[in-house]
Amino acid sequence: MxxxxxxxxxxxxxxxxxxxxxxxxxxxxxxxxxxxxxxxxxxxxxxxxxxxxxxxxxxxxxxxxxxxxxxxxxxxxxxxxxxxxxxxxxxxxxxxxxxxxxxxxxxxxxxxxxxxxxxxxxxxxxxxxxxxxxxxxxxxxxxxxxxxxxxxxxxxxxxxxxxxxxxxxxxxxxxxxxxxxxxxxxxxxxxxxxxxxxxxxxxxxxxxxxxxxxxxxxxxxxxxxxxxxxxxxxxxxxxxxxxxxxxxxxxxxxxxxxxxxxxxxxxxxDPEAARLVCDGGSPQVCLTSVDRALLPDVSRALAPLNERLRGLPGAPTRWVGGPTGALPGDVGLPGADQDVARGRLVHPERYANSAAQWLFSDTCRPGDFTGPDAERTSLVNLAVVEWLAPAPPGYGADTTGAQMYIARLKAMSPAEQRAYLTRYLAADTCRPEEVPIP
Known part of the structure; x- marks a missing residue:
């Protein structure tokens, strides 16, 4: 084998x-x-x-x-x-x-x-x-x-x-x-x-x-x-x-x-992303569809400011955030990127103060906001913003020079405060002589 x-x-x-x-x-x-x-x-x-x-x-x-x-x-x-x-x-x-x-x-x-x-x-x-x-x-x-x-x-x-x-x-x-x-x-x-x-x-x-x-x-x-x-x-x-x-x-x-x-x-x-979602408040708060999860936080942050503005002539009818065209009575909301973390509004007081600043941020033409009353009017504007939505410590402009006007606003009765705010909203803040002094 x-x-x-x-x-x-x-x-x-x-x-x-x-x-x-x-x-x-x-x-x-x-x-x-x-x-x-x-x-x-x-x-x-x-x-x-x-x-x-x-x-x-x-x-x-x-x-x-x-x-x-x-x-x-x-x-x-x-x-x-x-x-x-x-x-x-x-x-x-x-x-x-x-x-x-x-x-x-x-x-x-x-x-x-x-x-x-x-x-x-x-x-x-x-x-x-x-x-x-x-x-x-x-x-x-x-x-x-x-x-x-x-x-x-x-x-x-x-x-x-x-x-x-x-x-x-x-x-x-x-x-x-x-x-x-x-x-x-x-x-x-x-x-x-x-x-x-x-x-x-x-x-x-x-x-x-x-x-x-x-x-x-x-x-x-x-x-x-x-x-x-x-x-x-x-x-x-x-x-x-x-x-x-x-x-x-x-x-x-x-x-x-x-x-x-x-x-x-x-x-x-993107029309769907920019679609407005609003709350039922007065004035209304409206955010875009992509930010609708922030709407409850923003509404709560603006609630004290809205309480003072509600029903006043010249007050906004809606706070609007986003790229949509403004309607009569709409006031734009500031961007919340610096005040938002993980989809939540973490600095509500700061955001409300920014919103109050935007409410009175008139675009003045060259030559406006001049004259002997300009400096005093700047302090009055600062006082009104601070009274409507106080800024948290360490944020916002220095209000030292406006403390006198802030104290006067706080000392008024609610009826007097509303009457003054009505006159202030009706004034042209670009013309210092038209701004009422509290």
Whole structure:
């Protein structure tokens, strides 16, 4: 009986997923993702009172922080990662691997492109789910803009990686971060529509919504540039480099559409977000739909002020917050961003004092509010505001000079106070001689 010799089995090729996983663990990629997440979370935490009550504010803050801080970080980390193989002399070893050049380059770029995106998406998820969702009144998060920011971050990481492979100088990475920060900042604050090409352009109105095509166009613009540079660098033979024209043409087409936007960019008024929600008081307090959770707090804060104004000729019929056009008798409410935290009005006295100031904030023409009575009238105005809605300690203007008028107002009977306030509301505060003295 003879033994049958069994030929040894050929070792199976490693799965493609394990190759990608191995590449992702190389170099500074994981540290870059962690640095991006921490940078965004720390920045968002420092600005938390300004964005926790509205989806739009949170998305805008994430957008600016991603572009201005995470973008240069991705550039620098990608550059360092790209120069790592050249500095270690392993490029020739990588070229000996039986894979196409473009495939090898895609695997090499993966840590620089994907880890910053992972950090950004983790930070965005924490901010939106833990920082906004429990306190928001209405609307929706613009996740398409978050996705467009992720594409921009991946593109910046790719461009940085390629720069590191081309320029092996160790100081290239920090210099690229500085250049990226300055360039993104200049683009973001340009007075023209060029600003909307920047992945850090700022928008500040909570009652707007973006055009449906802006996020895809922005992703095509930034992603097309990174993909074109990658194909142009890695494609072999040389004739395949012409394929870079396709993503480049897509990027330029998207940029052309964005550049045709008007000065206010891709944002348009959202009627549902700006819809007024009012209480049943007199005067009424009306806030926009996105701020309707604040309505009970604002109504309570303005209740003492409304009690003094109720029924007086010239008093407001509604306090209105938001972008809506004013009707006769409407008085605008000040922005509550500095007095709101986690969807609650935390400084009601300060907010009521600001509302009283807005009630008497007439826009005077040049030449008005002059003459010998101007200084005295300023003190009277200050006294009326302080009497209607006293400012908390340490806030508001110095009322030392107005204490005499405040004392006179407090010493009046309720009927005398209402009579004086009626005369004060009827006067033109831009003309000092018409303002009655208590």
């Amino acid at each position: 003879t033994d049958t010799l069994t030929p040894p089995r050929e070792s199976a090729a490693p799965p493609r997923t394990s190759v990608v996983r191995t590449e992702l663990r190389r170099g500074v990629g994981p540290w870059t993702g962690a640095a991006v997440a921490v940078t965004l979370l720390v920045t968002m935490y420092g600005k938390a009172p300004g964005w926790q009550g509205r989806w739009t504010d949170a998305t805008d803050m994430l957008h600016v922080a991603t572009g201005m801080l995470a973008g240069p970080l991705a550039l620098a980390a990608g550059c360092w990662q790209g120069g790592r193989d050249r500095r270690r002399g392993t490029l020739e070893l990588l070229r000996s691997v039986p894979r196409g050049r473009l495939r090898r380059q895609l695997l090499a770029v993966a840590p620089s492109a994907l880890w910053p995106v992972a950090g950004q998406l983790c930070a965005a998820a924490v901010c939106l789910l833990a920082g906004v969702w429990p306190y928001v009144s209405g609307g929706r998060p613009y996740l398409e803009l978050v996705a467009a920011d992720a594409v921009a971050l991946a593109s910046l990481g790719t461009l940085g990686h390629l720069a590191g492979q081309v320029v092996p100088w160790r100081l290239t990475a920090p210099l690229l971060a500085v250049v990226g920060y300055v360039g993104l900042g200049i683009g973001a604050y340009s007075p023209t529509s060029v600003r909307w090409l920047s992945p850090a352009a700022e928008h500040s109105f909570a009652w707007d919504k973006p055009l449906w095509w802006y996020a895809p166009a922005s992703a095509a613009w930034t992603g097309g540039l990174g993909l074109a540079a990658l194909v142009a660098y890695a494609a072999r033979p040389a004739r395949l480099r012409l394929l870079a024209v396709v993503p480049l043409a897509l990027a330029l087409t998207a940029a052309g559409a964005i550049l045709r936007l008007p000065e206010h960019g891709p944002w348009r008024p």
